[in-house]
Amino acid sequence: MYEDRLEIRNPGGIYGRLRVDQLGKVQPDTRNPVLASALEILEVTENRYSGIPTMRRALAGAGLPEPVFQDTRGSFLVEFYKMREDGQEQPDRLTEEEKSLLIFCRTPRTRREICDYLGLSSTTYAIQRHVTPLVEKGFICLSIPEKPSSPRQLYFTARV
Numbered sequence: 001m002y003e004d005r006l007e008i009r010n011p012g013g014i015y016g017r018l019r020v021d022q023l024g025k026v027q028p029d030t031r032n033p034v035l036a037s038a039l040e041i042l043e044v045t046e047n048r049y050s051g052i053p054t055m056r057r058a059l060a061g062a063g064l065p066e067p068v069f070q071d072t073r074g075s076f077l078v079e080f081y082k083m084r085e086d087g088q089e090q091p092d093r094l095t096e097e098e099k100s101l102l103i104f105c106r107t108p109r110t111r112r113e114i115c116d117y118l119g120l121s122s123t124t125y126a127i128q129r130h131v132t133p134l135v136e137k138g139f140i141c142l143s144i145p146e147k148p149s150s151p152r153q154l155y156f157t158a159r160v
Helices: 033-041 051-061 096-104 111-118 123-136
Strands: 005-011 068-072 075-081 140-142 155-157
Touching (some): 123 140
Antiparallel strands (some): 005 075
16 A cells, blocks of 8 residues: 555466456356356356456546556556646556557657567557557657558657
8 A cells, every 4th residue: 555556466467368458358268167157156256357347436436537557577557646736637647568668759750669669569659559558648659640550650759
């Protein structure tokens, strides 16, 4: 517990193929489906994958910011932030990977350069998974904002 947030850390990371951006939106892989089914039959758990959407609704209803999820090697972290004293939300929290990408993009970069920097083979995946969320948060800008899919598009850091 901290003055501005509550952190819950779970060793082991997210199980299966699920990514942080999919939490509460897609059905996750089940580590032990037999045990999950048994607990559902015994009414110990509901096993309907509704926990994260329920949590998000409860936080929104209380006027609190969205939780921040981080899946790092060997660990999964959820951060719950309280409102600042002035009633405004806490600023966006960035992962180390996001911070590194923002530093890399201080010089305008092409899709291919970003993809190579991230060590990925698919430029589409690299942009959708790593760059677009930062564009939506206002951390990365497009050199040709009126034509986001232009082959001449460059991405650069707006603020760090």
